[in-house]
Amino acid sequence: MSVKTNLNAMKRMNDKMYPKLNADDRFKMVIKTFVNDDEVQRDKLVKSCPKATYSESEHAYTERIEASRDIVTVFIIQLLEYDKIISIMKILNGFHIKEQEYKTEMKLFTEVNAFLLAFETFCREHVGIDSKDMIQAWYGYDERFIKKIENIKQLLDLYPIYPDLELKDLWLKNVFVNEWNNRVKPVNL
Structure with a gap:
């Protein structure tokens, strides 16, 4: 042949x-x-793949669902990173904090505070939902994320942190709002 x-x-x-x-x-x-x-x-x-026709939920709705899930996931990943850094700092510093280490901690705590404020603002002002509800919707089966936020906020309350509104706005605009606007197109009424 x-x-x-x-x-x-x-x-x-x-x-x-x-x-x-x-x-x-x-x-x-x-x-x-x-x-x-x-x-x-x-x-x-x-x-050669067989072709099929599907019906699906409205695209604008589906994009909002998927974008909110993805944004909350990014938030959780960053939250866990901050939690890990804070835990390591606590272990390394113990109760003997030097002035330089205190400044480093304050810088980190200011950043974490700005991050949390940005997410809360995004949820409230751009999505119209409380930040805890957003987390609960996607990760409600795992209470540890809400607990981590509460624990971090309690820690932040121990320090005289002034909100870094510039950093908050960077998180808000460049991460949360930017991703939301890229994925979710305004609905024409």
Whole structure:
């Protein structure tokens, strides 16, 4: 059998078999085409995928749901990072805080305070929902996030922290509002 005959037989087999693949097998084969840098087979696999028509919830609503979940997730990740840094500082400093270490702590606490204020402002003014409710909606099954915020706020209350409104506005505009506006288009009434 010639090479051309083998290629034609393989093409006919692909034309018959590819449409019959289940989603799991098709997915695995497509991933393999990336690994093998086989764009031709990838195109065949993708084009032979059965087509379906779906109905979904209104796009504006869906985007708000997804954007709010993603923003809260980013908030939680950053909150956990701050909590880790604060915990390490407490362990390292103990009760013997030197003036330089105190200044470092104050700088961090000011940053954390600005971060929390920015998130609360974003939720209240741009989404119209209390920040605790936003966290509860997406991570309500895990009370430790609300507890972490409460514990951090209690710690911040022990220090004479003046809100850094400039830093708060940076968090608010560059992170929370920017992401919300990029994802959520205004609804025309």
